[in-house]
Amino acid sequence: MKAPFSALAARLAVVLLAVVLAACSASNMARPGEDGEPRLYSNNSTLANRLAVEALQDKTVGDLLYVQATLENGWKFELDFQYKIKWFDRDGFEVAPESQPWRQLVMAGRSQNNVQAVAPNPSAVRYQIWVRE
């Protein structure tokens, strides 16, 4: 017994709606690294899926944390986006949140870029890398 056309259309609409809602609700999506720790945070699941952190290094310069992340654009087209390093102190409080700007980055398709940042002051001991369009 064939389903009527209107029933099929209704099912298709429900599936499409579910897909759209799922895409919209992918907030604070984090891409895990090899150690399972999230390395890349984004509210934009499309962008987060196209970008990957290939390597993440940090060292202390004086008493300031210095971070270098190797970002890879896995997409074949140019990616124009912003990134930001959020810094946190020992107690999990974000350090100087308003003074950390979003930085511009344009990456060619299938390319890698190193991005670097220095902690705003010595209280920063942890960090997160956020990206947005």
Place this chain on the structure above:
Amino acid sequence: MVRVFSVLTLGLALVLSGCASRVDYGDAQARETVTADFGSTDLQMIATKMVDDMMVFPPIVEMTRERRPVLFVDRIKNKTSEHIDTESVTDTIQSKLINSGKFRFVDMSVVDRVREQLEYQQDSGLVDQATAAQMGRQIGAEFMLYGNLSSIVKRDDSTKDVYYKFTLKLLNIQSGIIEWSGEKEIRKTRKRSLFGF
């Protein structure tokens, strides 16, 4: 008749709401590309790059390991053809350096007002001398921050290309040696759309 009146009322409401202005708060750090002129995103990028570069330069790291040197900001020469508030750039750099806990600053723009206050405390007879700030106790700056902002603008019928170069230097006032220098380049291109809108 009633239906016509309703339609007219609805139409009038739509027209009026279309004319109404609206104010919204936006993200101060959002990418600003209204024109190719110098903008807030450029200011933020420059300040962050300068401070990051300065903080990891080995002689600066060594210098600030045990003490907090005193700096003063001279000025950034605006060599572009635009009117740019370069003091705003140095203010942001200064705030970041102070909040890093590595440097202290003296502010030359308030010297006259500080002198007035010192004279008031010393000479007015109204201030308890046990708490009055003393003349001649200010700390002299050891370093001076200064620099340039220049631009090269090229344009043709459909494209405007702007290249900015910001240079910042840290000079030892006593020795005259430039201890550190940083640069940030920015390129912005505006292309007119096919129909010129």
